[in-house]
Amino acid sequence: MINLLYTEFLKLKRSQMLLISMLGAATAPFVCFIAYLNMKSKKTGVPVLFNEVFSETNLYVVLLTGVTLYGVIATYLFNREYTENTLKNLLTIPVSRISFFMSKLILLLIWILLLTVVAWGLTLIFGLIGQFEGLSLTVLIKAFKEYIVGGIFLFLLTAPTILVTLLFKNYVPSLVFTIAITMVNVLIGNSEYRVLYPWSAVLVIANKDFFPEYLPVYSYISIFTTSLLGFIVAIIHFKKEEIH
Amino acid sequence: MSNWVLETKALTRKYKEQTAVDAINIHVSKGQIYGLLGRNGAGKTTTLRMIMGLVKPTTGEIEIFGQNIQENAKQIYPRVGSIIEIPGFYENLTANENLEILARLRGIHRRDAVPYALSRVGLDDEPGKLVAQYSLGMKQRLGIAAAIMHEPELLILDEPTNGLDPIGIQEMRNFLLDLCEEKQVTIIISSHILSEIEQLADIIGVIHEGKLLEEITIGELRKRNRRYLEFQVSNQNKAVLLLEEYFNIIDYEVHEKGNIRIYSHLGEEGQLNKVFVENDIEVSKIMMSEDRLEDYFVKLIGGRVSD
Ligand SMILES: Nc1ncnc2c1ncn2[C@@H]1O[C@H](COP(=O)(O)OP(=O)(O)O)[C@@H](O)[C@H]1O
Ligand SMILES: [Mg+2]
Numbered sequence: 001m002i003n004l005l006y007t008e009f010l011k012l013k014r015s016q017m018l019l020i021s022m023l024g025a026a027t028a029p030f031v032c033f034i035a036y037l038n039m040k041s042k043k044t045g046v047p048v049l050f051n052e053v054f055s056e057t058n059l060y061v062v063l064l065t066g067v068t069l070y071g072v073i074a075t076y077l078f079n080r081e082y083t084e085n086t087l088k089n090l091l092t093i094p095v096s097r098i099s100f101f102m103s104k105l106i107l108l109l110i111w112i113l114l115l116t117v118v119a120w121g122l123t124l125i126f127g128l129i130g131q132f133e134g135l136s137l138t139v140l141i142k143a144f145k146e147y148i149v150g151g152i153f154l155f156l157l158t159a160p161t162i163l164v165t166l167l168f169k170n171y172v173p174s175l176v177f178t179i180a181i182t183m184v185n186v187l188i189g190n191s192e193y194r195v196l197y198p199w200s201a202v203l204v205i206a207n208k209d210f211f212p213e214y215l216p217v218y219s220y221i222s223i224f225t226t227s228l229l230g231f232i233v234a235i236i237h238f239k240k241e242e243i244h
Numbered sequence: 245m246s247n248w249v250l251e252t253k254a255l256t257r258k259y260k261e262q263t264a265v266d267a268i269n270i271h272v273s274k275g276q277i278y279g280l281l282g283r284n285g286a287g288k289t290t291t292l293r294m295i296m297g298l299v300k301p302t303t304g305e306i307e308i309f310g311q312n313i314q315e316n317a318k319q320i321y322p323r324v325g326s327i328i329e330i331p332g333f334y335e336n337l338t339a340n341e342n343l344e345i346l347a348r349l350r351g352i353h354r355r356d357a358v359p360y361a362l363s364r365v366g367l368d369d370e371p372g373k374l375v376a377q378y379s380l381g382m383k384q385r386l387g388i389a390a391a392i393m394h395e396p397e398l399l400i401l402d403e404p405t406n407g408l409d410p411i412g413i414q415e416m417r418n419f420l421l422d423l424c425e426e427k428q429v430t431i432i433i434s435s436h437i438l439s440e441i442e443q444l445a446d447i448i449g450v451i452h453e454g455k456l457l458e459e460i461t462i463g464e465l466r467k468r469n470r471r472y473l474e475f476q477v478s479n480q481n482k483a484v485l486l487l488e489e490y491f492n493i494i495d496y497e498v499h500e501k502g503n504i505r506i507y508s509h510l511g512e513e514g515q516l517n518k519v520f521v522e523n524d525i526e527v528s529k530i531m532m533s534e535d536r537l538e539d540y541f542v543k544l545i546g547g548r549v550s551d
Contacts, residue, residue, distance in 0.1 A: 092328075
């Protein structure tokens with residue numbers, strides 16, 4: 001397993017994906033920063049609070065950029081073994097298919113957490129540059145927790161995207177799928193159903209922004225069943241799959 | 245336990261209605277080079293994929309080193325190396341890094357395993373080059389390096405000369421012959437080119453439309469398809485007498501109506517003719533037989549077994 005994980009890292013050497021994903025992770029902090037600067041210049045009296053900027057940025061990450069970006073990364077990690085015809089080399093060693101799958105998931109989790117930290121760090125740095133107010137350790141830690149929770153749940157929710165990748169062995173269906181997920185996020189982002197839809201429920205949980213009508217456990221159930229079901233079907237499929 | 249390195253028993257694979265591989269029984273013994281010969285679409289790759297466990301047989305069994313592959317994959321495959329169709333590598337890495345990945349997953353600890361494999365296939369002179377910049381021929385050689393890196397006892401090669409130039413093909417041939425001789429590696433190699441297989445294999449399995457038509461050793465094949473000189477003469481008995489007495493030829497056949505086939509003294513038809521004529525034998529035809537190996541396969545599978 002350690003060896004598998006090591007080779008997963010080695011496979012990323014010189015890969016453009018790492019850099020591209022960093023840029024992707026930087027978009028939400030940057031856009032929010034510009035938006036708040038703009039607001040600050042218009043309403044001079046009203047202070048821009050770190051607390052608010054962190055929340056707003058995380059909203060964009062979790063509902064928009066994160067879903068798509070992490071979906072693309074997950075697709076890249078699994079799909080390249082098909083497009084580069086490398087799977088047969090590994091499976092005839094033989095490498096256990098389950099271990100192989102798991103090592104990819106671990107790498108994906110590390111990658112997503114890295115990007116989450118990047119988004120958090122950039123939000124902080126931009127905030128310092130923009131001289132936003134109300135920075136304290138409590139605010140920083142609270143934001144960090146929310147970001148990490150968002151990242152971990154979004155990682156869990158890459159399962160269906162991975163399944164789509166394994167089924168189609170192509171970027172396009174996976175991309176369409178993640179875009180569709182994001183669209184629904186936008187559509188129901190303001191309705192109470194956001195508590196139930198797994199991808200928007202992530203933000204609800206990260207921000208503890210529950211509705212009184214729905215128990216928080218519904219949000220957790222929604223996310224965990226989607227994730228578990230996705231992973232189980234993906235693993236069963238991958239385990240049985242023939243390599244042509 | 246059987247004494248075959250590899251044996252398939254009524255191995256069959258169906259894709260929907262189509263039977264890609266149809267109840268084939270392959271037998272490969274230790275240290276042999278086994279050539280799987282067949283036209284495109286004959287079922288070679290499907291057979292080799294099943295042997296490597298990448299595709300499951302619809303029915304039938306495969307034994308490698310006397311063990312069933314489905315139950316003993318973990319024991320068997322570390323002792324096998326393979327290239328199935330185009331070899332695949334990570335394009336953003338160098339040859340060395342690609343092999344490093346495989347070495348690590350194979351648990352090879354010898355530090356010289358990767359450089360050694362690369363030098364054996366002649367890919368050690370440009371260490372910084374990424375696989376993305378490799379030609380098909382270079383990738384094919386890297387595939388060979390990956391397949392031999394762990395010193396396997398059995399090598400499965402699916403049309404490994406695809407994409408190689410004539411010199412590359414000859415190098416590959418010598419390389420495989422060396423490997424077979426030095427290390428007693430058993431090799432199964434598929435091809436759709438008869439001449440290529442003929443120069444390499446000890447035994448040929450002819451596959452056509454999913455069926456294994458024949459397993460024949462090269463020796464037997466040559467014997468069955470030996471070239472000969474054909475004479476059409478007026479006096480058969482006298483001619484035969486001359487062949488035996490004058491030329492000491494014993495390896496000949498007499499066919500109907502003065503037709504004689506001589507299996508030795510190829511290229512000496514002028515001299516033979518001269519002696520016949522001097523002895524008042526009329527010679528109405530002299531012919532050198534064609535290279536019959538090709539004919540033989542054409543007859544067997546109905547078409548040309550080459551490009
Ligand atoms: N994945 C697949 N799905 C459907 N048919 C296949 C598949 N792979 C191979 N075949 C069919 O099986 C037959 C044998 O193919 P293959 O084993 O690749 O032949 P060869 O390697 O001798 O050229 C062909 O008719 C091919 O179309
Ligand atoms: Mg083939």
